[in-house]
Amino acid sequence: MKRRDLIKKLAQADAAGVWAFTAPSFSTLMGGVDPSYLKLMMKRLSDQGVLIRAARGVYVNPTARSSPADIRRGLLRFLRPREINYVSLESKLSEIGIISQITTALTCMTTGSPARFDTPWGAVEFTHTDRKIDIGADVVADAGAFEAKVRTAVRDLRRVGRNLDLIDEEILADTIAEEKHQDEQQSERA
Template sequence: MSEITMITGVNLMKRKDLNRKLSHADADGVWAFTPSSFSALMGGIKPDYLKLMMKRLADQGVLTRAVRGVYVNPHARSRPSDVRRALLRFLRPREINYVSLESKLSEAGAISQRSTALTCMTTGSQGRFETPWGTIEFTHTDRKIRIGVDVIARDDGTLEATMRTALRDLRRVGRNHDVIDAKTLTEAISKEESRDEQQSCRP
């Protein structure tokens, strides 16, 4: 059976094979794909057909196009509850990316200016991505990022700035620092550092 037939979805057995492979990937915790990883899942798809195939599957609802070059299996049980955050590692895969700025500060109520975008810092290039789950905004940083000091790892594997780092980042980019609630910020920093200290003392 040719790849063209597979792309058009005419052959039922091919669709069952696709669903089986997606299900196995889901069981292994794989819920998003780049063209190369999807090709590997399918046993190798010729480049001429790969782009057309993924577009067709997105049109049919089998996959969801997150951004250019990243597709999500919308039926995957392993898909995280916060897909937008989880997409960070796919957008700048060889860089350090972490949630910071308005997104971090507003969660603690330390800033009244809440961004509709997920605001992140990255050691890679800046950029803005529109996804079905909302906007992701990257701002470049040249600073050395210390994992566990400047940023903390969440349970889902994504990185997030500490309150102090988020404040430093906001001041560096020079925006919205005039709407910070100093009292709430101080309390949030104290609470966060106290919690981190307690966790570090656990055996």
């Protein structure tokens, strides 16, 4: 395939909101590439800068306008595609000020196996959970990724037993009370 045609197909995919690819989705975009050639093709395109390798088997179109503001969060569904994943633990608690330190990795819970992925946009760390996840009560959708509610993130952090000394209990109590109040207001509107 000529480079011009490839760029055109990537632009069409971008217009449809597709900014990241797995090998099967990229093969479909290209009209069905032979599997033995597909890996070589994706590696070459990555070496040329047409695609960026985010993790094993996951590539991003660097020119895509449809990519999310936080690509690392957007990658969650590609890194663990058949599992429920949500931002939690230190990342969630740091964002809202319950933990004063900024995390280096995006910390997430997953129903899949634990793993760490070092992407060009930063590390993503998955911690396994066996808990039943109630979407809406425990986690909410935010910008294409699930995020733990405050009480869920604290429960997760306590469950894994790390960095508990970093929690500001006063801010935690205020934040949970505020979150509970917002939940009550939403249920009254419904």
